[in-house]
Amino acid sequence: MDLPVLIKEAKQGSAAAQKCIFDQLADKMLMVCRRYVKNQEDAEELLLDGFYKFFKGLPAFNYQGEAALYTWLKRIMINECLMFLRKKQAFVIVSETVAETIPLEEEALNNLSATDIFNLIVQLPAGYRTVFNLHAIEGMNHGEIASLLGISEGTSKSQLSKARSLLQKMLLQKNITYVKRSTQ
Amino acid sequence: MSNEAHNKDWVSRLDGLNHAAGEAGLDKNAAWDKLHTRMQRKQRKSKAGWYWAAAACVLAACLIPALLVHKQKYTGVHTSPAVTYHHSDTAAASVISKKEAPVNVVKEMHKPVAAQQEVAAILPALIHPVNPTNITAALKKDTLQITDTMLAAVPATAAPKKMRVVHINELGEATVNEVVYPEYKPFTIRVNSPAGLGDQTIANSTLNIHLSPKN
CATH class of the missing domain: 1.10.10.10 (Winged helix-like DNA-binding domain superfamily/Winged helix DNA-binding domain)
Incomplete structure (x- = not known):
């Protein structure tokens, strides 16, 4: 089924449509979470939190294409990860002095x-x-x-x-x- | 957002990555079940919250008027008819009461309405005691007249009507009546003799001495 149709049905609360969307995007989103959070279990938990917020906010979302949907969902996941890291105080701020910019090849x-x-x-x-x-x-x-x-x-x-x-x-x-x- | 990083090939390839090598992939069905359960639980919780709020509103709507009525019932000031008792045990008191009207201090009291109505119903019966002859006459009217038995010859004695015992507590707090006689104060009358003889007390209200003066 096409993503626009799925989104339309998921907006109306169809669990089947929501599951289809989840199946399509879960793997990619898990990799996004894994890039920020090292632990697999934590990343899975954050993925579920992110999708929960996504489905909760879906009725207010105006579908403007797959890329827009993907960007929005990715942003939700990144925010979840950053919140998690902030809670865990995982940011190790080594120094505030501006180091020389080393160009990565x-x-x-x-x-x-x-x-x-x-x-x-x-x-x-x-x-x-x-x-x-x-x-x-x-x-x-x-x-x-x-x-x-x-x-x-x-x-x-x-x-x-x-x-x-x-x-x-x-x-x-x-x-x-x-x-x-x-x-x- | 700057676009400098988005022109990189490796970024798009990284974005397209579905799973890390050498790691177990996501169990989508289990994850979906977990997510779906969580979503339903939250929905149920929010619904339950609304039900509780509605129940609280209904309860408040029922209780508030009832409480207001109850409060009005028991805070209404009721003045019972004041009964003034005159002190007539002394002769002076009667004289004073004739000359000057005593100042009546009647304390208003709050008495439950229901209790007062009960007392009002009982009071006439207390004032006019039941006459046994009236009761027998009334019984005669109601009873069947049987002439051929001994029972008919003997007039049925009226069973003593049980009067309801009214305790003083049921009448509520008694009306406190105080009669204040402004001029009725303790006094002592003494007679001083000019010849230097002993003084004589001829009257003392507190000690209740009333003597005729001696020569």
Whole structure:
């Protein structure tokens, strides 16, 4: 069934339509949650919280295409994750001094598979990971990140810089291992 | 939002990722059951809240008028007829009561209406005691006349009518009547002799001494 039809029926409270939407989008949304929250069980719980809010707010939602729906649902999930991290006080603010911006080689990431990129991101500490996700993936600027996380812009920049340097290190290690493997 | 990050290929690939490698995927049916249960529970809770609110409103609508009526019933001031008792045990008192009307201080009291109505119903019976002859006459009218038995010859004695015992507590708090005689005060009359003989008390109201003066 088409997504617009499903949305229309789900707005009217059809449980079958709601289940179809859930089945279609749950996997992607779980991966979004996993990018912010490392623990699988926590991520699943946040996914359910997010979908609960999504279905609750669906009658007021004006469907303007699949992309808009996806963006809205993703935003709900990210907010849930940020709330969870704030509650757990998972943000490790290392320093507020603006570190040098280390350019991450985009080509290096482009050469990696989606799973590898995901595994690299998940290995980052919570503070770095959150800022990196919001800036590099969601495309937010530092002002937006700062207001969203309740930190200064400088801290946001610093966290991103450290995240990038850590990713560089990890990529380097990965390359080394690839080299090692290839030589063996 | 800045768009600098969205031109990257790796971002779109990451967004399209459905599951992490080497990890068990999401059990959608179990997750959906959990979510659906939660949604229904919340709906039920909200419905129950409305039911409770409606019940509370109905209860309040019933209770408030009843309470107001009850309050009005028991706060209404009722003045019972004042009965003035005159002190007639002394001769002086009678004289004073004739000359000057005593100041009556009647305390108003709150008495339950139901109790007063009960008392009003009983009082005439107390004032006019029941005459046995009237009762026998009334019984004769009602009883069947049988002439051939001994019972008919003997007039039926009227069974003593049971009067309802009214306790003083049922009458409520008694009306307190106080008669104040402004000029009836304790006094002492003494006679002082000019010759320096002993003084003589000829009257004292508190000690109740009334003597005729001696020479």
